[in-house]
Amino acid sequence: MENLPQVLKQHKLTQEDYAKILSILGREPNLVEIGIFSAMWSEHCSYKSSKIYLNGFPTRAPWVIQGPGENAGVIDIGGGYGAVFKMESHNHPSFIEPYAGAATGVGGIMRDIFTMGARVVASLNAIRFGDITRRDLIGAKHRYLLRGVVAGIGGYGNCMGVPTIGGEMSFESSYEGNILVNAFSLGIVKNDAIFYGKASGIGNPVIYVGSKTGRDGLGGAVMSSDSFSEYSKALRPTVQVGDPFTEKLLLEACLELFKRDLIVGIQDMGAAGLTSSSFEMAGRSGSGMVMYLDKVPMREAGMTPYELMLSESQERMLICAKKGCEAEIMEIFAKWELDCAIIGEVTNSGKMELFWQNNKCAEIPIAPLSEKAPILKRPVSENPSYLDFIETLNSQELESKDKNAVFRELLKSPEVCDKAWVYSQYDSSVQTNTIVSSGSGGASVIRVKENGKGLGMSVASQARLCYLNPKEGAKQSVAKVGRDIALRGGRALAITDCLNFGSPENPEVMWQFKETCEGIKESCKALNTPVVSGNVSLYNQTNGKDIYPTPSIAGVGVIDNINNVLCSNFNKEGLEVYLLKSKSVMPEFGASLVAKYFGNSIKGVTAKISLQDELYLWSVLNAANERGILNAAVDVYQGGVAIALAKACVRGNMGCKGVVDLDFKALFGEAPTQVLVALESQNIAQLKIMLGDSNFELVKIAILGGENIVMSDIIIPLKEAKETFYGAFEEIIETF
Structure with missing residues (x-):
């Protein structure tokens, strides 16, 4: 091949990679084959830097129907139904082209869900x-x-008619060169009607359905497996262009298809497009495949086999159909006005054979492509030093700040204030299943009409803590989403993750990744929340600056009684507010919001979680809610007790008066495994009996009522607090 070094560089392949390709093929590859190897061996598709650390994740439980390895994970939610869910990143595309990048991220994750046979809800x-x-x-x-x-x-x-019911948002200087956009979707499926991405049965037809293929998204998987630099503006053509109206048609067509016994398997054409879908389907079945690329529906003239295999045009699926069912399948997609073309068939060769106008243009053994994909054991720093260059927090100086002034500033900070400007742009009530959505704080909740239960779901990542202590930050992120679900009266059953990190070529980033994975493993095992799906996004680095290690964790849990969803707003006068917390942890300033805004550094002592105590807290919250002891409960999170109490009061349009003098650290320090509960005075004795001689304590904080929010030295009129909380974010966006 002419200009081989340049070709390899353009495809992010090394000389070692090329030697493996020669070994697999037994000859020199052509450009189409180079492109296929490049896509399938990209970081985005092969997990070559991360795979060794992902091994060992807890992935099984009696309620897990499908764990990692398919388009999405599935858990049993009772009554013969399952919840299908996954989270993925679209970071690089969203930084290059924010609207299209975010939109196609949403479209891609939805296809992963309905490809499994589920309706996205x-x-x-x-x-x-x-x-x-x-x-x-x-x-x-x-x-x-x-x-x-x-x-x-x-x-x-x-446009898809899928409610966006919650999320998380944060703002840190480490994301200035790489924003993160992680999308999560969940669907409902009958447990006996789940579809998988496989292609088996010699002679079964391979059918392309959905939109036509264009040149948009060309090389997207490879682009997402590289760091940004000044040339990144030129990457705009690698960002896909989505059409939600076409995807809506595709969803309905696929759901109609699933009701009939017509197919063997189905796969979304996501990253690496036709390449990944075809190789993955054949690979899962140990079969071969032949495809005639000139039969692929195209929307641009003069497209080449290389472009057809690597395009990431949206709203496309690959189907392995049962032989003899072709006409019925084509009739379904014609009804929904979607392209449908038979482009190949399953073989027993174990190879992918590609033809263009009757000439073979590529032939690659399928199993070796994945089995011999590079698995890199990148250098991992034994003694990471990146924190050595950061000034240590001066706690004494921080605690000398005026409590009232600090409180007011934190209440209007973009991390704390209400994000109605954001979530009001999302339809959260379509499909009429939403019980709790954005703006209520904590986990979101939908009802499942099919079995009469509820599903709680939450997403979180404690990135500042992960920066200081990746393992501890990961543990607390897993615990956070489970706690949010427990605060709605549910029990967390499983998680999905999206692991966002800097360049794997940095040994300290690989140390962060390794530690994070260990933290997830430890937390999921102790809390009995297996990992059923996930995604890794590396190379979130620009001009040598890496993002904070950011493991986004999304948890899903079942709420048996949808009429007993626990409220998070403090809205009844006379209720008493207690801090329910583990005795094992005390609030600290390290990685806290108050340290970020008022300290000289976030680097300080951080609170450590007791996973046993965390699990116990979940059980207490569930039991207390089932007995009707609690009127409302809220997590103590960013901003500490002061901000948690204020937000619950503002959302409930209720003032409060503190009954205990809390010092600066007790007000604004942060720690896991602590919540605020509001209840009638006559129910306090029952809660204390439930706690018994456990490692938990109840501390009376406040009584609800009045026109002010009062705690220790903090006093603010409720009206002013509401104006600040509800108005600050829009002011930032529209005024600055």
Whole structure:
């Protein structure tokens, strides 16, 4: 091949990779084959830097129907039904083209769900940007990115008729060069009607359905497996262009298809497009496949086999049909006005054979492509030193700050204040199943009409803590989503993850990744919340600056009684508010919100979680809710007790008066495994009896009522607190 070094460089392949390709093929590859190997061996598709650390994740439980390895995970939610869910990243595309990148991220994750045979019923997102309060070009850029991403998420989800019911958002300088856009979707499926991505049965036809193939998204998987630099503006053509109206038709057509016994398997054409879908389907079955690429529906003239195999045009599926069912399948897709073309068939060769106008243009053994994919044992720092260059937090100076002034600033910070400007752009009530959505705080809840139960779901990542202590941050992120579900009266059953990290070529980033994986393993095992699906996004680095290690965790749990969903708003006068907390943890300033805004550094002592205590807290919350002891409960999270109490009061339109003098650390320090509960005075004795001689304590904090929020030295009129909380975010977006 001419200019081989340049070709390999363009495809992010090394000389060692090329030697493996020669060994697999027994000859020199052509450009189409080079492109296929490049896509399938990209970081995005092969997990070559991360796979060795993902091994060992807890993935099994009696309620797990399908764990990692398919398009999405599935758990049993009772009554013969399952919840299908997954979370994936669309970080690089969203940074390059925020609307299209975010929109196609939503579309892609939805296809992963309905490919399994499920109707998509809910979406969440976790999005992260640089400091949007900056009055400079960086601040302006990230407000622009935020507007585009939110519009893209809403634009696609709303058109699909899928409610976006919750999410998480954070703003850190580490995301200035790489924003994060993580999309989660969940669907409902009959347990005996789940479909998988496989292609088996010699002679069975391979059918292409959905939109036509264009040149958009060409090389997207490879682009997502590289760091950004100044040339990144030129990557715009690698971002896909989505059409939610076509995807809606595709969803309905596929659901109709699933009701009939017509297919063997189905696979979304996601990253690496036709390449990944065809190789994965054949690979799972140990079969071969022949495809005639000139039969692929095309929307642009002069397309080549290389482009057809690597395009990431949206809204496309690959089907392995049962022989003899072709006409019926084509009739279904014609009804929904979608392209449908027979482009190949399953063989017993164990090879992928590609033809273009009757000439063979590629032939690759399928199993070796995946079995011999590079698995890299990248250098891992034994003694990471990145924190050595950061100043240590001066706790004494922090605690000397005026409590009232600190409280007011935190209440209007973009991490704390209400994000109605964002979630009002999302349709959260379509499908009429939403019980709790964005704006209520904590986990979102939908009802499952099919079995009469509820599903709680939450997403979180404690990125600042992960930066200081990746293992501890990962443990607490897993615990956080389970606690949110318990605070709705549910029990967390499983998680999906989206592991966002910097460049794997940095040994300290690989240390962060390794530690994070260990934290997830430890937490999921102790809390009995297996990992059923997930995604890894590396190379979130620009000009040598890596993002914070950001493992986004989404948890899903069942609520047996949808009429007993626990409220998070403090809205009844006279209720008493207690801090229910583990005695094993005390609030600290390290990685806290107050340290970020008022300290000289976030680097300080951090609170450590007791997973046994965390699990016990979940059981107490469930039992107390079932007995009707609690009126409302809320997690103590960013901003500590002061902010948790204020938000619950503001959302409930209720003042409060503190009954205990809390010092600065007790007000604003942060720790896991602590919640605020509001209850009638006559129920307190029952709660204390439930706790018995456990490792938990109840501390009376406040009584609800009045026109002010009062705690220790903090006093603010409820009206002013509401104006600040509900108005700050829009002011940041529209005024700065």
